[in-house]
Amino acid sequence: MLLKRLLVGLPLKTAQAVHERLSKRLALAVFSSDALSSVAYATEEILLVLVLAGTAAVSWSIPISLMIILLLTILTLSYQQIIYEYPSGGGAYIVAKSNLGILPGLTAAASLMIDYVLTVSVSVAAGIAALTSAVPALFAYREALCLTAILLVLMINLRGVRESGRIFAVPTYFFIGMVLLMLGVGLVQVLLGQPGQSATSGGPSTPAAPVAEGLTLFLLLRAFSSGCTALTGVEVISNGVSAFKRPEPKNASLTMAGMAVILGTLFIGISALAYHYGVLPRENETVVSQIARATFGEGVLYYLVQVSTMLILILAANSAFAGFPRLASILARDSYMPHQMEVMGDRLVFSNGVIILGFFSCLLIVLFNGDTHALIPLYAVGVFLSFTLSQAGMVRRWLAKKGSHWRKKLVVNGVGAVTTGIATLIIAATKFVHGAWIVIALIPLIIMWFRAIHAHYAAVNQQITLERDHRPPPPRRNTVVIPISGVNRAVIRAVDYARSQASDIRAVLVNVDKEGTALTEIKWAQWGCGVNLVVLPSPYRSVMGSLLDYIEDLLKKDPDGWVTVVIPEILPARWWQNILHNQRALMLKAALLFKDRVILTDVPFHLER
């Protein structure tokens, strides 16, 4: 307990949960880390595919990036409409469920849960890659570093992150500033015709890469799919509308537009500079690190870029720790997840969800050796599936609800639904063998799990709900049985307890050896508190059998009444001593657990040594 308090902090009152209202500038920082941080790996992932077709194919990165910017524009317009329609929070689960029905809703929920796990794993892996690019000596320890980072974020989230706003603002704007500075300096160098400082004097992989595949349409689509990871996280603002200052939807919508502009600028800028400097992916240095090195040399500015990249990526992981438990609690409220996911811990955090997310993201890091490139193919499918379901839900909504300008809105969300739908298919097809199949196989399994839980809770409710005309039966008799094998303090304590509430009490002794029974009867006369002692014959020496028969008889005699079995139990002071005690009590409990109308009560006698 003390340990928990030290790590997690003192409990917080419910009243302390009042939401801080965020200005647009702060909100941008809070909700954009996930989206903006994607630029740290998206360009690299495009190049990694193109380079398979040789160094010349790398020039395709520019048109592909522009395609993605187009997609970003469509998504932003679509989500702005969701913001106005769902001001209390429009996650894909809610939008899909309320407009398309349960199954699409659960599909969105399953994809989102997978996304959250991947956001943590990918962001942390990429953040650590930014670190190891700057300090190559740490490259060998990247897996351990990833796990450490996740545990750190996990711990912070178990404490609860209510200090949020201001703390988030620093690394987000620090990152935006550093990347813009890098792009600016890079642009100047381009205009002045200066070559990059290190790319040409460059690393071992800069010279022409070997050609592994032809430049096919499939390869271009695969590169596009990889680049789509730049768009992960753009929907986050639409979940948090209620945290904005009034008028919430308008401020949220404007913030979303601002975020999209920044994201687009950073992404196309990085892609352009990478192309200009002729940067190619390397195993142990990220593309952004190579660009920064080419722009700033080995100076302080280079390290600041790397640090800011790492920080915003870890912040992005952190944002999943807010989203996943919230989604899990919404699902638990709808009985699609275990109800304990709904329980807020004493730090106002859904602790169970936080721990589960931490566990699975660590698992992914271990399975994929903390390698960003290995994780990426799993990432975008789920994200784009939830985009598509959200947009499709909105289309359905406009068709049903209509309202002012509904046709225009229908077109916006319709274009969104179609483009994200196509993108989803492209990603699923081109990344299938590289890992997307895992996600595609997992989603139906998770949906089955949701439904099994839901069916169970429904069955339980049906069984425990009181009908309107339910009347409890008149009070019933209760016979208390205390099984004993001798007379001692533990037994007398149980008798003392039993007589404090019941009138019909019997101590029951199974006669396994005559001498012992006679001795017990004598002792009982002195210490038995006047409680009746019943001696059961036991031709088969089975203490258990005789007791069970006796209890069965009592149940038969009074077909309405309760039978309480009060078990004097000796609780040892040390755990290993348990094998020396209570074997019979344990067997008795196991035998009686499923008998209706039989209630077990342990009266513990605590040993001190």
Place this chain on the structure above:
Amino acid sequence: MLLKRLLVGLPLKTAQAVHERLSKRLALAVFSSDALSSVAYATEEILLVLVLAGTAAVSWSIPISLMIILLLTILTLSYQQIIYEYPSGGGAYIVAKSNLGILPGLTAAASLMIDYVLTVSVSVAAGIAALTSAVPALFAYREALCLTAILLVLMINLRGVRESGRIFAVPTYFFIGMVLLMLGVGLVQVLLGQPGQSATSGGPSTPAAPVAEGLTLFLLLRAFSSGCTALTGVEVISNGVSAFKRPEPKNASLTMAGMAVILGTLFIGISALAYHYGVLPRENETVVSQIARATFGEGVLYYLVQVSTMLILILAANSAFAGFPRLASILARDSYMPHQMEVMGDRLVFSNGVIILGFFSCLLIVLFNGDTHALIPLYAVGVFLSFTLSQAGMVRRWLAKKGSHWRKKLVVNGVGAVTTGIATLIIAATKFVHGAWIVIALIPLIIMWFRAIHAHYAAVNQQITLERDHRPPPPRRNTVVIPISGVNRAVIRAVDYARSQASDIRAVLVNVDKEGTALTEIKWAQWGCGVNLVVLPSPYRSVMGSLLDYIEDLLKKDPDGWVTVVIPEILPARWWQNILHNQRALMLKAALLFKDRVILTDVPFHLER
């Protein structure tokens, strides 16, 4: 349960435990299998050591065997005196404890327990070796065959072996008859000057073995130590005196003498024939098998020798399954073993002891790959240590008790104590590095375990024993608390139960959300059976914390009274559903388990699906 009945049989009445009284002929069969079966491996173990000094050294097997016969004579005379002195059973533990004190008694007990385990492992391994000698194709599966044999014997013993007498007689006399026939035929062949049939045409290892060591005194003593395994089991009759017909001691003593004569004859006969035929140990054929082959050729008689050898060895293993649980129950009665070892199962068998013995002997088989030779060095130390302690105990007894002819008796047991003592030292020294160290290290550990158990039970007794002037306090108040989070059938069932015996009942609801609380209060008015509903504030949302505080308050208000916490618990129909329920009940129980005066009562509500 049905499975258990099928495998183990119907329960038996205590009255059915009446002992069958055995005639001398039957008793010899019942109690001698352990001792007689040793001849199946003892000669081989002697040869195995001697052959290290070259083929010529093998001739030493005859004088060594004669030494062992001398030791057998001394042991027989000594044990006959124990039979008269302890007609109700004179195991080494009892003799050593009653005459020498606790520590020697526990030392004997520890050695005996190890012996019993080794008797099973060695006998089964040797029995399977007899089988694989006859059917070499099975040699590769010896480990699996050993385990199967042990499990078979275990199963038979869990059923209880009351059919004993007659069933034992067959294989024992079968074995004696077959070996005597073999010795007779062999003797005739020797007299007629015929060479053995196969030993000369023999196997690959018959030609001069390479000389690995010099023929030192140490080597001779080591061979003698190996041969001493022939004497394991000779004490068994002294444990079973009470099973003989009247006059028990006389009949037992005569049977012992008869057993010794047979054992001596078989042993020296096998050693002599082995020498005559020039048989040397081979990895995959036993010495007895080679002799039988040399005597009878490949015919039916050869196979009968092998079958009878295997049967008596498995019977010997079976005898340990009678001895070990009996010893464990005697130790449990004296509080040196967990008391549940004293519990007879419903088939009149100390089932726990049987299972434990089976487990450890299987473990040994696995650790030593079912190889008799690897197990033998562990075997004789414990046996001879217990012999020595028994004899020493008798010496002490005569000195203290005197009585008629005590000087003569003193000399007999004195000689026994000294010779077995010397033998123990020889065995421990010569076999130390080959495995005896394991036993020598285990004995003190087992003694420590005995003493820890004893000390614990003594401490418990001290804590739970009622003093002569102990009076139970006057009846105390009992407040019943039913923690609820809503109103449903499970809750109402708990309320229904609670009001059947107590008067001061409060349902307690922690107010975590206002709406839910209001709804519950309305429902309570209709279905609450008139029981008070207490609503606890919960500024920190911690249901647990508020409940614990409330219970703490109740305990403080009435410093004598009990607080019963009645927990409505939903019992799911399937195990996996448990993760969807009762998390709170579990946490509450964990928190309250160690609170004095708080008694937990689950009222289960059984779900049907």
